[in-house]
Amino acid sequence: MKITMASPIAATLAALGTAFTLALAAPEASAQAAQPPIRIGSTLALTGPLAATALVHKVVGEIYVEQLNKRGGLLGRQVEWIVKDDQSKPDLARTLYEQLLTTDKVDLLMGPYATGAILSAMGVAQRYNKVLVHHTFGIPSMAKYEAQFPAWSLGPDPANTVPTTVFNALAASPKPPKTIAIVTSKFPSVHFMSLGAREVAKKRGLQEVLFLEWDFGNLDYAPIAARIKDAKPDFVWVGAIGLEGNQLLEAMSKIDYVPNEHFYMYPAPGPMSKSPLAKNALSMTVFEEHAPYTNAAGAKEFIELYHERAGKAGIPDTNVEVQAAASYTAWQILEAGVRGANSLDDAKIAQFLKTHKIDTIQGTLRFDGPSNYGDDLMRVKQVQNGRWVTVYPKEFAAPGATLVVQ
Amino acid sequence: MTFPSATLLAQSALSGVFIGSLYGLLGLGLGLTWGLLHIINLAHFGFAFLAAYLCYQLASVGGVDPLLTLALIVPLFFALGVAMQWLLSRYAVTPVNSLLATFGITAVIEAGIQYFWTADFRKLESAYATEKFRVGGLFVPVPELITLLLALALSFGLWAAMRYTNLGRALRALAEDAPIAAAFGVNRRAHAMLLSGICGALAGVAGVCLALSFTLTPSQIYAWVGVVFAAVMLGGLGSPLGPLAAGIVIGVSEAVTMAFASPSWAPIVSFSLLIALLLLRPGRT
Numbered sequence: 023m024k025i026t027m028a029s030p031i032a033a034t035l036a037a038l039g040t041a042f043t044l045a046l047a048a049p050e051a052s053a054q055a056a057q058p059p060i061r062i063g064s065t066l067a068l069t070g071p072l073a074a075t076a077l078v079h080k081v082v083g084e085i086y087v088e089q090l091n092k093r094g095g096l097l098g099r100q101v102e103w104i105v106k107d108d109q110s111k112p113d114l115a116r117t118l119y120e121q122l123l124t125t126d127k128v129d130l131l132m133g134p135y136a137t138g139a140i141l142s143a144m145g146v147a148q149r150y151n152k153v154l155v156h157h158t159f160g161i162p163s164m165a166k167y168e169a170q171f172p173a174w175s176l177g178p179d180p181a182n183t184v185p186t187t188v189f190n191a192l193a194a195s196p197k198p199p200k201t202i203a204i205v206t207s208k209f210p211s212v213h214f215m216s217l218g219a220r221e222v223a224k225k226r227g228l229q230e231v232l233f234l235e236w237d238f239g240n241l242d243y244a245p246i247a248a249r250i251k252d253a254k255p256d257f258v259w260v261g262a263i264g265l266e267g268n269q270l271l272e273a274m275s276k277i278d279y280v281p282n283e284h285f286y287m288y289p290a291p292g293p294m295s296k297s298p299l300a301k302n303a304l305s306m307t308v309f310e311e312h313a314p315y316t317n318a319a320g321a322k323e324f325i326e327l328y329h330e331r332a333g334k335a336g337i338p339d340t341n342v343e344v345q346a347a348a349s350y351t352a353w354q355i356l357e358a359g360v361r362g363a364n365s366l367d368d369a370k371i372a373q374f375l376k377t378h379k380i381d382t383i384q385g386t387l388r389f390d391g392p393s394n395y396g397d398d399l400m401r402v403k404q405v406q407n408g409r410w411v412t413v414y415p416k417e418f419a420a421p422g423a424t425l426v427v428q
Numbered sequence: 429m430t431f432p433s434a435t436l437l438a439q440s441a442l443s444g445v446f447i448g449s450l451y452g453l454l455g456l457g458l459g460l461t462w463g464l465l466h467i468i469n470l471a472h473f474g475f476a477f478l479a480a481y482l483c484y485q486l487a488s489v490g491g492v493d494p495l496l497t498l499a500l501i502v503p504l505f506f507a508l509g510v511a512m513q514w515l516l517s518r519y520a521v522t523p524v525n526s527l528l529a530t531f532g533i534t535a536v537i538e539a540g541i542q543y544f545w546t547a548d549f550r551k552l553e554s555a556y557a558t559e560k561f562r563v564g565g566l567f568v569p570v571p572e573l574i575t576l577l578l579a580l581a582l583s584f585g586l587w588a589a590m591r592y593t594n595l596g597r598a599l600r601a602l603a604e605d606a607p608i609a610a611a612f613g614v615n616r617r618a619h620a621m622l623l624s625g626i627c628g629a630l631a632g633v634a635g636v637c638l639a640l641s642f643t644l645t646p647s648q649i650y651a652w653v654g655v656v657f658a659a660v661m662l663g664g665l666g667s668p669l670g671p672l673a674a675g676i677v678i679g680v681s682e683a684v685t686m687a688f689a690s691p692s693w694a695p696i697v698s699f700s701l702l703i704a705l706l707l708l709r710p711g712r713t
Binding site for chain 1: 432433435437439442443445446447524539542546547548549551558560567569572642643645646648651652655679682683684685687690691692695
C-alpha cells in the first residue's frame with residue numbers, strides 16, 4: 023500500500039502526531055521493559071512414562087506464553103514460564119512445586135500433567151494459598167482445595183454424566199445396544215468411570231454380559247479379548263488409558279474378532295485413530311479440529327501454531343484434541359483470572375474465577391459447582407476415516423458426521 | 429465365576445504359551461549371566477528394548493524385513509554385551525553392585541531411546557504383523573509363533589552347547605569353582621566376555637520379538653522386569669531351559685486365570701505359584 027501526503031502542512035501535522043504518539047507510548051514501553059516479568063511456575067512429566075502426553079502440554083504452554091507476550095503480557099508485564107521436569111513422579115512434583123514457591127519465588131502457578139502430580143501440586147498450592155489451574159485432573163471428588171480450578175470440563179460427577187452421554191449417543195444411533203461388556207484397567211482415574219458406567223448401564227436396562235478388570239501394566243490382552251469374543255456383547259466399554267486400548271484391539275484382531283460398537287475411555291489419540299483396527303471406535307472429547315470448536319476465539323490460530331510446533335517437537339500426532347485443548351484452556355483460565363482480578367493476588371484471582379464464567383476454546387466454563395467443577399462438556403467422538411470426529415451431541419458434531427455402527 | 433468354553437480356555441492357554449515364551453526368551457540371557465557370571469544384569473531389559481527400537485527403525489524407515497534386522501542386531505548386541513562385561517570386570521563389580529550399575533545403564537538406555545525416538549508410542553508395521561492361521565478352532569498369530577520358535581531353538585541350542593561342548597563345560601566349571609577351573613586352564617576373563625556377548629545377542633533377539641508383537645514406548649522397559657525375574661528364579665539361575673519352561677508355566681497360569689476369573693487376579697496366581705514352587709521344590713537351601 024502506498025501512502026501519499028496531501029500537502030506540506032498535512033505532512034508536518036502527521037509528523038507531529040507521530041512524535042506525540044511515540045512520546046506517549048515510550049514511557050509505557052520502557053516501563054514494561056523495566057519491570058521484571060511475571061513468573062509462572064509449573065512442572066511437567068518431561069521424562070518417564072507420562073512424557074509422551076506431557077510434551078503436548080509443554081508445546082501448548084510455550085505457544086500460549088509466546089502469544090500472551092505478543093499481546094503485551096499480563097498487567098503490563100511480560101510473562102516467563104518456568105517449567106521443571108517431575109519425571110512422571112508425583113512425589114518429585116511436590117518437591118519441585120515447593121522449590122518453585124520458596125526458591126524460584128514464582129508469582130503464579132500452573133498445574134502439572136496427570137492426576138497424581140496434580141494432587142501433589144494441589145497440596146503445595148494449598149499450603150501456600152496459591153491458585154492452581156490444572157489441565158487434566160481425572161477424579162473431581164478428590165479436588166478439595168478451594169483455589170484449584172480445573173481446565174478439563176468433566177463436571178463434578180463424571181462417573182455418572184460421562185457414561186450417560188455415551189449411552190445417550192448409542193440410544194440415538196441406528197442400532198442401540200442391548201447387551202454390554204465392561205472391561206477396565208484398574209488405573210484410578212479410569213476405574214471409577216467404568217464402575218459408574220456399570221451403574222448407569224444397569225439403570226438403563228442394558229444386560230451386562232461381561233465385567234473384567236485388569237491391573238495397569240498388564241502385558242497379555244489375548245485372554246481378555248477371547249472372553250469378550252465369547253460373551254458376544256453388542257457394545258464394549260473399555261476402561262483403557264493410553265495404549266491399553268490399542269493392545270486390546272490388537273489382541274481382538276489376532277482371534278479374528280471385531281467388536282460391534284466399542285468405546286475407549288482415555289485412548290492414546292494418535293495411535294488409536296491411525297490404527298485400522300479402531301474403525302468406529304468411540305471416545306470422549308472436549309475439542310476436535312472441526313466446527314463448531316474451531317469457531318472459538320483464537321482456536322484456528324492455535325491449531326495452526328500447534329501443528330507447526332508439535333511437528334518440530336517430534337510429536338507424531340499433531341492434531342489438537344483433548345490434551346492440547348485442556349492445556350490451552352488452563353492458560354486461558356489463568357490469564358482471565360489475572361486480568362479479571364487486575365492483580366497477582368491469588369485470593370483475588372480465585373475470587374474472580376469463582377464468580378465469573380470464562381470463555382475458552384472448550385466452551386464457557388464455570389467454577390461454582392462442587393470441587394469448583396461446572397458443567398460436564400464431554401462429547402462423544404468416533405474414529406471415522408482415520409481421524410477423530412465428534413458425533414454426539416448433534417450441535418457439536420463435525421459437519422455431516424453421525425455415529426456410525428457396524 | 430463361570431466356567432469358560434473349551435475354545436476360550438484353549439485359546440487363552442495358547443496365548444499363555446506365547447507370552448510365556450517371550451518371558452523365557454527375555455529371561456534366558458538374564459539367567460545365564462546371573463547364574464554363571466554372578467551378575468544381575470538389569471541392563472538386559474534395556475538392551476532388549478534398544479534392539480526393539482533399532483528393529484523398528486530399520487524396518488519402518490529402512491524398509492528392511494524385521495527378521496533380517498537380526499543380521500545386524502545380533503552382532504551389535506554381542507559387542508555391547510562384551511563391552512559391558514569388560515566394564516564390569518574392569519571395576520570388579522560385586523553381584524549386588526552389578527544390580528545397581530546395570531540399573532544405571534538401563535536408565536541411560538531409556539533416556540537415549542527417549543531422546544532419539546521420543547516418549548511416544550512406536551508400532552512396527554510388518555508384512556506378517558497381522559498374519560495368523562487357524563488350527564481347529566484356535567487362532568495362531570504368526571509373530572507370536574516366531575517368538576515361540578526362536579525361544580525354543582535358542583533355549584535348546586544353548587542347553588546342548590552347555591552340555592556337550594568344551595565351551596559349555598568350561599562355563600559351568602567356572603560357575604561351580606572359578607579358581608579350580610582356572611587351574612585347569614580355563615580363561616575366566618575370555619569366557620565371561622564370550623558369555624556376556626551371547627547374552628547381549630539374546631537380548632537383541634528378544635528385542636526383535638518384542639518389536640514384532642508389541643507397541644514400544646521407553647518406559648515399557650520396566651513393565652517386564654518383575655515377571656521375567658520370576659521366570660528366571662523359578663527356572664533356575666544359569667539354566668538354559670529353565671526360564672523358558674518357567675515362563676510358559678507363568679504365562680499359561682496367568683492366561684488361564686484370566687479366562688476363569690478377573691484378569692487382575694492373574695499376577696496373584698502366578699506369583700503365588702512362584703512362592704509355592706520356590707518353597708516346595710526339592711533341594712532348596
